[in-house]
Amino acid sequence: MATLRDVAREAGVSVATASRAINGLGNVTAPTRAAVMAAVKKLNFVPHSGARSLTRRKTDTVGVILPDLFGEFFSEIIRGIDLVAHESGMHLLLGNMHGSAHETAAAIASMRGRVDGLLVMPPELKPETLAGHLDPALPTVLLNYEASSLDIPYVAVDNYRGAYAMTEALLAQGARHVVHIAGPKHNRDARDRQRGFVDAMARIAGERSPVILPGDFSEEAGMEAARLLAQGQMPVDAVFAANDLMAVGCIMQLGETGKKVPADILVAGFDDIPLARHVSPTLTTMQVHIDQLGSTGMMMLLRMLRGETLGASSSTVLTPALITRGTTARLASALAGSAVQP
Amino acid sequence: MATLRDVAREAGVSVATASRAINGLGNVTAPTRAAVMAAVKKLNFVPHSGARSLTRRKTDTVGVILPDLFGEFFSEIIRGIDLVAHESGMHLLLGNMHGSAHETAAAIASMRGRVDGLLVMPPELKPETLAGHLDPALPTVLLNYEASSLDIPYVAVDNYRGAYAMTEALLAQGARHVVHIAGPKHNRDARDRQRGFVDAMARIAGERSPVILPGDFSEEAGMEAARLLAQGQMPVDAVFAANDLMAVGCIMQLGETGKKVPADILVAGFDDIPLARHVSPTLTTMQVHIDQLGSTGMMMLLRMLRGETLGASSSTVLTPALITRGTTARLASALAGSAVQP
DNA sequence: TCGCTCATGGTAACCGGTTACAGGGGGGTG
DNA sequence: CACCCCCCTGTAACCGGTTACCATGAGCGA
The missing domain is CATH 1.10.260.40 (lambda repressor-like DNA-binding domains)
Structure with a gap:
């Protein structure tokens, strides 16, 4: 060479x-x-970029640390990040915390000297834990994680308002007994969505203790929830899953047990993954523009790399939009009966 | 610091x-x-890993160069690669050639000094062009690209046999007029699949000039093809799309124009992306185990990094498996008529 | 007690670029 | 014709970690 x-x-x-x-x-x-x-x-x-980065003190690389690499959610984020990074000639170094807090620390540490900045999405971490692992000298933007207490800029989704709006919409469709399928216990997105649901149920429907089924964002969890519902122990005419994948699993399993969506039961998700438009009936959901999460974060990071000092106050909160599709289309389903239902 | x-x-x-x-x-x-x-x-x-990599002459990082980062196909590949890489403490540096050959060269060049090895997937490149850009001293494994002439190990999918088998299956279901929606003109996978289709049609159905519609692997291309078919100019009772995304687009558009799948027309895809199980009816396709493409490639690369010399003869060819689902389920559809069709 | 061996730790060169500073040559001007 | 200045080029130190090679001292046997 x-x-x-x-x-x-x-x-x-x-x-x-x-x-x-x-x-x-x-x-x-x-x-x-x-x-x-x-x-x-x-x-x-x-x-030789290793040698070059030694003297220049920059690597033209940003580290991306995600909780997992599974499913469309993350592939969309990466796509959004790459879009912006590519324009600025930046490279992407992927780090994966595989769900564990310990790995997160390792992932962050191993990035030192390799990257100029960090995009981190730590949905399961407590702010203090996170603060202990991050290097204050390394420009960092958090994805989907509101951390005002740490004074680190973030790009977040207003999960609370999104969930509130969705619950409101389901109730407006005439649903009385809305059941929520929750996300992982320690996941902050999941918790905010659950809070939004609970508050909406209390304030709008006057329901103080709505039914909440456990889940973990996986398709299988949605199916499991559907099985529970099929046992018919509780009254239910609408399901609000904390993410799309669980909603999809739920729909499929409900179909198995003979319940018709949306005729018998409404279903809604959260995220608007590409899949949502393809399931049948098409899935009503809160549109998050996942790729924007990544691209916005990357743009903020670029500004920091150019010398701007951004704190938590520079953060962006994306408000999800309600997308009404087949799984809550009461009217259409009433007309079409049990016949063709695209 | x-x-x-x-x-x-x-x-x-x-x-x-x-x-x-x-x-x-x-x-x-x-x-x-x-x-x-x-x-x-x-x-x-x-x-400081930059400094360390200078003397050690290794970076514990592998470069992954993909044609694009869009869709489930690539997210599955990355997941497969990450799975193996993570076990060996390797990092992943993402490179994106954004479709252009010129960018490919830049992507490969910019990896020098950053990585110990390369996983490259260059579906649109000619072997000679590729050879000109690769550094012979850098261990490299090609993904989804058979390049015996270059003596570089690869992990490929037997596209030809897969397409042949699928065409055969469609004909066995009683289809007479199978139409192929092709992939991008210069894409090698697409070309191999098309060859498999053409040969099967000639040998089994005695059809020397089957209909082939243009496409580019996008959902929109599938919809466009469906519009063409809806004009009714040509006899058609089955569609074999060169990938799943086009098949999905085709199914949706066929639904719009009143054609029923599979009652009026069979549809099949290729790849078995996760989405295939979720569309309605569920999509018949050739299962590629996309993640294995990545993990197998990564394992081969690791062997090379450990000092083994692998040539084209060490390559792996994955044979896709036929997965029969709803879009070709003639019997089931005949029984169920136009009623419930999960 | 002396001499030898061997384990342990220090010095300095090196990996491959970048860049501060010094030096040298050419052209313009008084 | 001499001098100055500017611009181009070269030398060498440095980024941060690794490691060959050397020095030192302890431990052991004779």
């Missing part, structure tokens, strides 16, 4: 000149630059 | 001793080691 020294020798100049020519620093004459460039071509030279 | 010298000073030893203690090289007494470790803790020292 050719080094800068090799190029310099080949071009008959010093390493300093070669470096300057390659980086276009101006104080190099045209013929000299041409000679260097010719040598670069000939030797197929590519600067 | 603390450096090794700081740690050494704090612990009252030399940098060499500090380094040895941290890396557990043995020739350090227990008390010395303890002192160093205490200093590490106190100063919150984390080795």
